[in-house]
Amino acid sequence: MKFKHIFSDGISHENLEDDLESLIVNLKSKKEWLHSQKIDDLIEFFDSLGTSWKNSNEYFGNNLKHLSEFLSRDNLEKELKLSLRGNFSVLDEFIPLFDIPDSLYHAQPRGISVHWIAGNVDILGIFSVVQSLLTKNLCLIKAPHDYSLLKKLLLSFKDVSTEKISGQDLLNCITLVYVERDDLVNQEILSKNADIRIAWGGDEAVSTILSLKKNFFTEDIIYGPKYSYAILDSEFLENNLKNAAQRLAFDVSIFDQNACNSPHTIFVENNDSDNPNLVKDFAKELSNSMETVNRLMLPKSEISEKKSMDILSLRAEYDFKGEVFAPKNTDWTVIYSEDEGLANPCFSRVVFIKPIKNAEDIGKFHNRKIQSIGLGISDLEKRKKLIDLVTMLGGDRCPSIGSMSKFQSPWDGIFGMDRMVRWISMTR
């Protein structure tokens, strides 16, 4: 299967014969309708959609809580304000900004947003689709190989109608297709028709997308490939050992560590000579929490045999040169190691705990591939100083531990919705 038309106009097709170009022509015809919608009505729709998902008896994936929180009116308004110079009415009309007296500003949609969605974390694609629709851009989505949940989430728009917008109308602005990576003909068509290219993916996938021809004015928004980790200090841990373990277990487990914001290494700064076992104690506590999260909250997804063997191999290696806390099966693994630096990611709920003398030393391992740095440091001034120092070379967001998985702006160093609009000015 090289190409598949999955759905358009809210109708499921699952058709291998259709032509991508004609689907794009159809999608473009919805441009005026979307442009004419008011941002407040769009926010109202998505807020209702989030509520509908939250209250539904249907299964919409493990990460539904995240999605519905993201879609709440309060959150969307905050995201829009952050991205659009503090006033999201700029999406509807020309308005003044920042008390500048002689000019008015308007944010126009760019046109068609093409989303290349990675297979690892299906809901991340929903975030960029919602952002595109809020900024009134049409959505052409290249689905991952297993697109069943993505399709289900999108088609469920139909079940929601607000006073001003029906889900069906909004669905008309979305076309979902599957295009194989090596189907360069259709990949090029996607790329050439994109006014915005949004790529969620690993090194290889993103490089492939970036190598496709695009229009001169096409905006690229690249999400991934990124690496995340956490830093805790002894002062924080001594007061919050259990709580820190619970929160980090959640951060590690939520996307089975496949997401760019999933931590793979947890550094613990320990200069407390009175408590030399603190780091190992934390590793044990984290292993208890990993088990609880797996059993009660976020059951581990199925993994390949190869991944299972990768985990066993890593465990054996650190049975020899560190300490391993793990169940008999491959559900999760906590590894205590004194090796320097960031651990290579194994994914699949394998996390390294490493003692470090001085948290500021972590900066030397930073580059642009670092995304989230989860923080468990009590003193605000210490935190600010550390973040400023370590993010000089890389690192895009520094949430508290327990919130690493929350999608928020800025993401990967950019305000996504800002990049999805063209800024127009006019003299008053």
Place this chain on the structure above:
Amino acid sequence: MSENIDKLIKIDPYSLIPEEKNSLFIKCISESIKFHYENCIEYKNYCKKKNFHPDNIIDLSSIPYLPVDIFKKITLLSVPKSEIIKILKSSATTSNLPSVIHLDKKTANRQMISLNSIIRNFLGDEKMNFIILDNKKSLESTDGNLSSRGSAIRGMLIFAKKFTCILDENLKIDSKILSKLENNIDSKTCIFGFTWVIHKILTENKNNKIVKNFLSHLSQSSILHIGGWKKLTDLSIDKKQFNSECSNFFNTDKDKVVDLYGMTEQLGIVYPDCEYGYKHVPVFSEILIRNTHSLEVQNDGETGFIQVISPIPNSYPGISLLTDDLGEILGRDNCPCGRKGTYFIFKKRSEMADPKGCGDTIEI
């Protein structure tokens, strides 16, 4: 100390039913574990971490296993370095690191005896002419290091009346060697090589009448191949297709094409296909199949990781290894070929199929 092991490796490899084998095998493996526990501090610590003590073996499943690729990452020795006579290196596959296996004289001897015993059971006692589908330089060691290919070939030469490597350094048929050979083949022949090398030769020479003509006119040839299926799996070629291609090319019966399953990390034990296509476990080893997720031992007929257990390694604690190969035990003692003991099929190597995405950094 190793009396039982030495006794075990002298037994006809497929002659014992489980009731006869089990107690002896457990004695041997116990003996071996105790030796490694006492002589390899890293292994002792590993066992302790697994809450295992050699005095408390309940059954084979209670023996800790090492993932087979641990020898790519860590050097493990149970004898002084001065006793090492040979260092084997496996082919570096996906990880680009080879397994490094240190052999002492005792291990090498045991390997030779067990391999001899297994192969004779399949090929018979009469020595054959061996045509090696490889280059003779593969057999040479460099500074005491020997590649797994070289080691596997050398291991087979004890069954050869005479042998000839017929490939050049680029692993292509050397026509000069072939023409010299033409008048010198007068008895039963065994063609031996690595699976992927044989496939390469078949593919390159399918229209080469001279080569085909020579190789298809060998007397009652058996084709033995070793080295795994990774490269052929990548080409979507399965065992059935490979056997069919081999049988056509070499003009021999399909059941004369024998895949030898084995690994550098436990050299000396190979698991050849019988004429029914099943792999047989000799008395010098045992296999368990473990669920790929829970790691629990599977029932016969269920697929999982193949765990190989053998008391043969003396210089390194490679006695219980979990491979990344998937297999299934089909039965015990009742293979129509008549061999006793466990028999199984190798299904495939484990493959990567996990979705990749925005967290997929190749390197940090």
